Amino acid sequence: MKIFTAEQIRSWDHFTISHEPVSSIQLMERASMAAAHWISEHCKNHKKLAVFCGNGNNGGDGLAVARILYLKGFDVDVFVGDSKRKFSDDALVNLKRLRDLSGISVRKFDQSEHYNFDDKTIIIDALFGTGLSRPLEGELKGLVEQLNSKKNIKISIDVPSGLSSDEIFDNDPVILKSDYTLTFQCWKRTFLHPETGKYTGKVEVLDIDLNKTYAGTTNAEYFIIDDLLIESIFRPRQEFSHKGSYGKAAIIGGSYGKIGAAVLATQSALKTGAGLTFTLAPECGYEILQTSCPEAMFIAGGEQFVTKFEIDKEFTCGIGPGLGTHPDTEKSxxxxxxxxxxxLILDADALNIISKKTGNLKLIPKKSIITPHPKEFERLFGGTENSFKRLELAREKAKEYHIYIVLKDHHTQVITPEGNVFYNITGNAGLAKGGSGDILTGILTSLLAQGYSEEETCILGIWLHGRSADLASERHSKESMLPTDVIGEFGSVFEELNRKVARSL
Structure with missing residues (x-):
């Protein structure tokens, strides 16, 4: 799924109106129907709504949602701004339609201070949409601060008010903190970064049938890793194949006291389909690795830590889990x-060694995949003010060194040498534990060994990692799930993928 900017989304609306038998007010009604349907299906225990509407088209959506839900049996109160502010043409139409209904009261924003927000009331936010270009000020800023102080469930239409869809505002702006955001047609970039995504709550993307030709022909640099993309990448196991058909994966890592990291990466490579899996580790880990990963072959690379990186060229290598940064390891x-x-796939201590000197970055083979978390990224390339600027720096560095960067975060990003960005939306906070990155290294090493391209490896790998974590959290909870529980769910995810791909043939 492409991620479009606010300007592109406006163009998409105009393109739809000019190429289909639909007017702007009809398109607004289509969007409002989709939002109202979601609310009516998911809010059966809350029949009282307080709908806050701005003067623009987002406010028009809110006015239409209020009317539709009132006709569905909800108790609806609507709040609007000063009548001196001009409403957009479509918002004005919906305000008139609303006032033609006798059962809905239309109040001013300042009346909300004395409104009874009981525990059955849901706040619907339709103050500002994707058109917002600056932080909230004055009355609207105060209104959002007041609503944020309420404990009621809050649902934003398209974008939480005060949040830009494309960028991060400076100076700690006031933004409505939603529990749910019902956005139209595609994700917005700010939903996917930690500084801004914390305001959206759970995001629901509602399809309002905007023109597909526009989406197909309009260029984008940012993408969501969705099911359609994954199904286009995944290749089911062929019946007439053998272990030689799926490559040779080698995990290089481990040191005294850190053999577990190499174990996790090795188990992960084994469970994601590599034809042959090897582990190059120090001899102190021999018994542990042979006992915990009997399907993998052991290559001695030193005694207490790895000092010999002697591996055949036909191997696909994942380097770093538990490797350590001993001077002899670094030199070798x-x-x-x-x-x-x-x-190569480079993670953890492999990246820490490289980060010691800027010139080491030039040693990374072209088309390699590096998987830094934010601190490792900072050590490699320098600090940035926020995650948006970190991502832009990552795009620059991916192009400069012709590498793929898997920038680990809540919504991990794959950055390609061409500058494209793929955001992952699987996974959860249960992955915030030591060992989760080691598993990802194993997945990526295995997929690359099997013949997936570097880009396919990154996209499929982080999606698989996150989807398995989602299943593990359902079974064990985010608090109690372990990295080994995530590995244990790989089979369930592959079963899902095989069913979907088989159905689509």
Whole structure:
């Protein structure tokens, strides 16, 4: 799914109106019907709504939603701003339609101070949509602060008021903190970053049937990893195949006291389909690895830590889990990089070693995949003010070094050498535990070994990691789930994928 800017979304609306038999007011009604239907289906225990409407088209959506839900049996009160402010043409039409109904009261914003927000009241936010270009001020800022102080469930239409759809505002702006955001047609970038996404609550993308030609022909640089993309990438296991058909994966890592990281990465590579899996680790981890991962073959790379990176060129290598940064490990690893031309998966201590000198970045083979968390990224490339600027820096560095960057976060991003960004929307806070990154290294190493392209490996890998974590959290809870529980769900996710792909043939 493409992520469009606010300007592109406005163009999409205009394109739909000019190429289909639909007017702007009819398109607003279509969007409002979709939002009202979601609310009526999910809010059966709350029949009282306080709907706050701005003067623009987002307010028009809110006015239409209020009318539709009133006709569905909800008790609805509507709040609007000063009548001196001009309503948009479509909002004015919906305000008139609303006032033609005798059962809905239309009040001014300042009357909300004395309104009875009981525990059955849901606040509907339709103050500002994607057109907002600056932080809230004056009366509207005060209104949002007042609504934020209420404990009632809050639902925003399209975008939480005060939030830009494309950028982060400076100076700690006031933004409505929603429990749900019912957005239209596509995700907005600000929903996907930690500084701004915390205001959206659960995001529901409602399809309002905007023109598909526009979506197909309009360029975008930002994308959501959705089911359609995953199904287009995933390749089911062929019946007439053998272990040689699925490549050789090698996990290089482990050191005294950190063998568990290598175990997790190895188990992950084994469980995601590599034909042959090897682990190059120090001899102190031999018994642990052979006992916990009997399907993998062991290659001794040192005694207490890895000092020999001797591996055949036909192997796909994932390097870093538990590797440590001992001077001998560092020296041997950097020497290995100087002579390596094949793409690698680099994580954890492999990145920490590289980050010690800026010049080391040039040693990373082209088309390699690096998987830094924010702190590792900072050590590699420098600090930034926020996650938006960090992502833009990542785009620059991916192009400069011709590498793929998997920037780990709540919504992990894949940045390609061409500058495209793919946001992942699977996964949950249960992954915020040591070992989760080691699992991802194993997944990526296995998929690349099996012949997926670097871009496909990144996209499918982080989606699979997150989807497995979602199943693990359902079974064990986010608090109690372990990285090994995530590995245990790989099979269920592959079963899902095989069913979907088989159905689509």
């Amino acid at each position: 690893f950097l020497s290995f990089l100087k002579n390596c031309t094949s793409p």
